[in-house]
Amino acid sequence: MCIAGGRIQELRGTGRLTTGVMTPASPTNEVRAHEHLFFEGDARDHIYIVESGWVKLYRTLIDGQRQIVGFANGGSVLGVEADTLHLNSCEAITDVTMRSIPASRLNGICRSDPALAEQVLRQIGRQLGAAQAQLATIGAQSAEQKLATFLLTIADLCEESLDREFDLPMRRGDMAEFLGLRLETVSRKMTEFQRRGWIKLTSLYHCRLLQRHVLEHLAQGGEADGAQMLQTG
Amino acid sequence: MCIAGGRIQELRGTGRLTTGVMTPASPTNEVRAHEHLFFEGDARDHIYIVESGWVKLYRTLIDGQRQIVGFANGGSVLGVEADTLHLNSCEAITDVTMRSIPASRLNGICRSDPALAEQVLRQIGRQLGAAQAQLATIGAQSAEQKLATFLLTIADLCEESLDREFDLPMRRGDMAEFLGLRLETVSRKMTEFQRRGWIKLTSLYHCRLLQRHVLEHLAQGGEADGAQMLQTG
DNA sequence: CGCGCGGTTGATCAACCTCAACCCGCGTGG
DNA sequence: CCACGCGGGTTGAGGTTGATCAACCGCGCG
Numbered sequence: 001m002c003i004a005g006g007r008i009q010e011l012r013g014t015g016r017l018t019t020g021v022m023t024p025a026s027p028t029n030e031v032r033a034h035e036h037l038f039f040e041g042d043a044r045d046h047i048y049i050v051e052s053g054w055v056k057l058y059r060t061l062i063d064g065q066r067q068i069v070g071f072a073n074g075g076s077v078l079g080v081e082a083d084t085l086h087l088n089s090c091e092a093i094t095d096v097t098m099r100s101i102p103a104s105r106l107n108g109i110c111r112s113d114p115a116l117a118e119q120v121l122r123q124i125g126r127q128l129g130a131a132q133a134q135l136a137t138i139g140a141q142s143a144e145q146k147l148a149t150f151l152l153t154i155a156d157l158c159e160e161s162l163d164r165e166f167d168l169p170m171r172r173g174d175m176a177e178f179l180g181l182r183l184e185t186v187s188r189k190m191t192e193f194q195r196r197g198w199i200k201l202t203s204l205y206h207c208r209l210l211q212r213h214v215l216e217h218l219a220q221g222g223e224a225d226g227a228q229m230l231q232t233g
Numbered sequence: 234m235c236i237a238g239g240r241i242q243e244l245r246g247t248g249r250l251t252t253g254v255m256t257p258a259s260p261t262n263e264v265r266a267h268e269h270l271f272f273e274g275d276a277r278d279h280i281y282i283v284e285s286g287w288v289k290l291y292r293t294l295i296d297g298q299r300q301i302v303g304f305a306n307g308g309s310v311l312g313v314e315a316d317t318l319h320l321n322s323c324e325a326i327t328d329v330t331m332r333s334i335p336a337s338r339l340n341g342i343c344r345s346d347p348a349l350a351e352q353v354l355r356q357i358g359r360q361l362g363a364a365q366a367q368l369a370t371i372g373a374q375s376a377e378q379k380l381a382t383f384l385l386t387i388a389d390l391c392e393e394s395l396d397r398e399f400d401l402p403m404r405r406g407d408m409a410e411f412l413g414l415r416l417e418t419v420s421r422k423m424t425e426f427q428r429r430g431w432i433k434l435t436s437l438y439h440c441r442l443l444q445r446h447v448l449e450h451l452a453q454g455g456e457a458d459g460a461q462m463l464q465t466g
Numbered sequence: 467c468g469c470g471c472g473g474t475t476g477a478t479c480a481a482c483c484t485c486a487a488c489c490c491g492c493g494t495g496g
Numbered sequence: 497c498c499a500c501g502c503g504g505g506t507t508g509a510g511g512t513t514g515a516t517c518a519a520c521c522g523c524g525c526g
Contacts, residue, residue: 029397059365063454065373069365081362088365096476108348110354117343117350124357129314130410131364132321136292136300139413143514172473180372185514187474191373221296376482405505415483420506437505 030097037078037090037098043084045077045098053096057088058177068178070131071170073157077123093170128225138180141221146179147189148218149201155209164209263330270311270323270331277319279333280312287402288330290321291410304366304403306390310356325404342448371413374454379412380422381451384432388442397442404438 028051031037037048039052050072056143057078057189070090072078090223110117135150158166166211172190175185193199198211209215218224261284274293283305290311291301302321303312307409314320320440330427343350370382391399401408405423409416426432431444441446451457 007391057365059369061369062456063374065454065521067369067373069368080358081365082358083355087362088345108347108351110343110350114341114343117354118341120342121354121357124354124361125313125315128357128361128364129320131361131368132290133372135302135364135368137296138368139410140294140300151455177372182319183473184475184516187512191474202337211284221294221298416504417484417506418482421482424506 016178025054027180028097028099030095031092031227033092033094033096034068035092037087037092037096039089040086042086043086044079044082045103047103048076048100049097050074050076050078050092051092051097051099053092053098054091055092055096056170056174056178059088066177067180068174070127070134072180075123076127079118079128080120080124134178143179143181143185143189144192144224145218145221146181147175147186147193148215150175151193151207151209151213152219155207155212164212166207168205168207237456242464254294261330261332264325265327266327268325270325273319273322275319277312277315277317278336280310281331281333281334281337283311284330284332286325286327286331288323288325288329289325289403289407290413291341292321294459299410300413301407303360303367304411308356310353313353313357313360322377367411376412376414376418376422378451378454378455379414380408380419380426381448383408383412384426384442385445385448385452386439388440388445392437399440401440403439423446449457 007021031053032110037055038044045126052074054071054073055076056068056077057070057072058066071093073202078090109120137146141149152170155164155166170178172182172186175181176186179186189201190201190214193215198209198214200208200210202208212223262281264286270288271277285307287304287306288309290303290305290313291299293299304326311323313317321387338345342353351406370379374382387401388397388399403411407421408414408415412419423432423434426448427434431442431447433443434440437443447457
């Protein structure tokens with residue numbers, strides 16, 4: 001099913017942690033768009049579970065280059081990769097609500113709250129798989145293929161709503177930093193996709209898939225100029 | 234400490250699961266170099282814990298491109314990213330011994346074996362951090378920087394033994410597929426590193442670091458031609 | 467109005483890929 | 497013993513992709 005053309009599974013809403021699992025006392029925090037939940041190097045005194053909204057996780061190299069290592073929405077667990085210090089920075093890209101769990105409660109969590117522990121375990125496994133899929137995308141695909149993969153992922157995410165139409169919750173620069181490209185390249189490819197009739201951008205942040213099969217072919221490693229896809233052009 | 238120039242922490246031997254944690258009944262399997270433990274798409278009826286030796290985890294795109302998503306040695310847990318089917322193929326690159334845990338025992342593992350469960354939790358967190366570090370390397374660094382990062386990672390791994398001297402347990406092609414490069418590029422950069430006096434290859438699979446600080450500078454995003462590093466040349 | 471931010475577009479360039487030849491060590495078999 | 501092929505690696509020439517640098521657009525806002 002999900003072969004190596006891999007989608008970013010952490011973007012999916014499936015398997016999310018239900019609030020019912022949480023102990024009633026877990027506090028709910030709210031964070032506004034563009035605020036940071038934590039920075040790389042901060043002490044990790046909590047882990048967080050996103051309830052609604054979107055955040056981006058990223059790392060910064062000393063030369064200023066950034067790499068977004070994941071986007072996360074409802075159900076995702078943040079901060080589990082860290083031991084004592086956060087390894088990523090985390091910034092809300094929309095308004096966000098989340099629950100926080102003190103790091104101290106992680107010790108012995110299996111005994112104290114086995115249901116939560118197993119949910120967390122499953123969720124980390126999912127995130128690991130997503131990170132690996134993203135490795136395959138960044139490491140082995142062309143700019144065109146990366147963008148096709150990315151758009152399909154976001155589209156799948158929103159297929160609960162109107163088919164083939166969805167919001168892109170991040171800017172061009174975020175997409176570029178996620179895919180290991182420059183924002184100019186993302187911009188060029190987006191317009192190219194549109195010019196070829198594969199997608200339609202109704203606004204900068206809203207997209208409609210016109211030729212989903214072409215994108216799927218690309219995302220799985222196919223060429224853009226195959227004759228078999230011109231039949232519908 | 235480990236800022237974004239990120240090393241592949243899963244390569245480190247630290248934090249490995251001790252056999253004492255395992256229930257005595259866990260069977261030990263042996264696998265010879267170049268044999269597969271499992272393939273992408275196989276049913277995941279076990280997870281595995283590596284005891285000794287090295288394996289590579291990889292995904293294959295339909296056009297034949299491969300991406301190695303991680304190398305694993307003693308202490309690593311394999312198969313946790315999967316739900317019902319393995320998402321990666323896993324091949325031994327040296328002779329390997331490992332223990333297997335039936336997938337059925339994962340349900341309720343927190344109750345039945347909380348010590349093991351928490352070790353697995355920590356280990357997956359580590360692997361997730363490693364995958365994210367690798368994302369930053371692949372997505373945001375040049376070929377030169379990627380190779381410097383990679384060599385330092387392997388070197389750190391072996392710093393238990395003779396300082397600055399270590400084995401590369403994989404071939405050029407594996408390094409390339411891990412770093413998102415072509416093997417010709419890896420080969421070229423390796424000889425270039427050697428020509429510049431940064432490393433010395435005593436054999437194809439044995440390396441000695443002569444100018445560790447130069448590699449560190451590169452790995453953190455620095456330039457190769459800075460004057461400040463020629464003082465020791 | 468002027469400015470800044472985010473995005474688009476164009477021209478140029480270099481890093482890396484591609485394809486091909488070649489080297490070397492090794493095992494095999496005539 | 498040598499010829500041969502093979503796997504893994506290195507090296508070279510040339511092409512392409514995507515980065516770089518710069519100009520420009522549209523919009524919102526002080």
